[in-house]
Amino acid sequence: MGGFGIFLIPVLLVVGFFLLLGTFFTVKQQTAAVVERFGKFTTMRQSGLQLKIPLVDKIAGRINLKIQQLDVIVETKTKDDVFVRLKISVQFQVRREKVYDAFYRLQNPHDQITAYVFDVVRAEVPKMKLDYVFEKKDDIAIAVKRELNEAMMDYGYDIIKTLVTDIDPDIQVKAAMNRINAAEREKTAAEYEAEADRIKIVAKARAEAESKRLQGQGIADQRREIARGLEESVDVLNNVGINSQEASALIVVTQHYDTLQSIGEATQSNLILLPNSPQAGSDMLNNMIASFTASAQIGEQMKKTNASKEAKVKKESRSRRDDSTYDEGRSQE
Numbered sequence: 001m002g003g004f005g006i007f008l009i010p011v012l013l014v015v016g017f018f019l020l021l022g023t024f025f026t027v028k029q030q031t032a033a034v035v036e037r038f039g040k041f042t043t044m045r046q047s048g049l050q051l052k053i054p055l056v057d058k059i060a061g062r063i064n065l066k067i068q069q070l071d072v073i074v075e076t077k078t079k080d081d082v083f084v085r086l087k088i089s090v091q092f093q094v095r096r097e098k099v100y101d102a103f104y105r106l107q108n109p110h111d112q113i114t115a116y117v118f119d120v121v122r123a124e125v126p127k128m129k130l131d132y133v134f135e136k137k138d139d140i141a142i143a144v145k146r147e148l149n150e151a152m153m154d155y156g157y158d159i160i161k162t163l164v165t166d167i168d169p170d171i172q173v174k175a176a177m178n179r180i181n182a183a184e185r186e187k188t189a190a191e192y193e194a195e196a197d198r199i200k201i202v203a204k205a206r207a208e209a210e211s212k213r214l215q216g217q218g219i220a221d222q223r224r225e226i227a228r229g230l231e232e233s234v235d236v237l238n239n240v241g242i243n244s245q246e247a248s249a250l251i252v253v254t255q256h257y258d259t260l261q262s263i264g265e266a267t268q269s270n271l272i273l274l275p276n277s278p279q280a281g282s283d284m285l286n287n288m289i290a291s292f293t294a295s296a297q298i299g300e301q302m303k304k305t306n307a308s309k310e311a312k313v314k315k316e317s318r319s320r321r322d323d324s325t326y327d328e329g330r331s332q333e
Helices: 002-023 096-104 109-127 130-135 137-155 171-239 244-267 280-332
Strands: 024-027 031-037 040-045 048-051 057-064 068-077 083-094 157-169
Touching: 024 031, 031 096, 040 096, 057 096, 068 109, 083 096, 083 109, 083 130, 083 137, 096 137, 109 137, 130 137, 130 157, 137 157
Parallel strands: none
Antiparallel strands: 024 048, 031 040, 031 057, 068 083, 083 157
């Protein structure tokens, strides 16, 4: 009996040590442990060092309380018959107060979430054209989140956020879209270039219009000065006894010969331009005679005028000398 006791004590010590080890267990941060007793749920343990009854209590499982992400790729067809693949990212988390439901009521949450994502995407995308899918991807994500929240909340899951992270049309469709985008960019570039050319043309037209306006104003000023000069010339001729008709003929002939002279000097040519009408020679001869007569009259008148001025100057000079002599005689007396 003493030998058997000696053998039993170590065995009991070893069994007691293992039982003691089975009494303590740890739960990691952001994790919940489900404890069952004889196969029946007993309690839920949070993070830290925990106790259980050896051989009676058992850890049935552990639930991750962190935010998890599941990426689901859905292939469907749009309203304009374009096959497209959408990548939906779902962020979800087990609610602490619903750990029991998350563990016992739902076997595989990933499969459940994937099924709802497929259902919503294949119900929403076929209502839209491809371009509208790109524009309304946020609306698709909101619809997926709303449907998942309604379905998964009863199972203890909270849907944090859903995102449409990728929209991948068929390869041929993408090539066509790239060609369309390239053509659109070329069209936009052509429109900008045309607008720039239009601005240049408008600016050039405005500059030419301003130049012509200034040129016209200069011509008008020139003609105004010519008219004023002709008027003064007629007045001078009228003052020396030449009537307006003779003065006009003299001015016309003078301008005619001045023009011929300027043409000859500019072109270095001996060509003479004459009118081709039958009476042109007679008219030119009459004009020349009238101009010569007027010139002679002007010369005679100018001589008379100069002689009158000289006589007047001499008279005034003689008067001043007489006055000076009279003053000197008075001063001597």
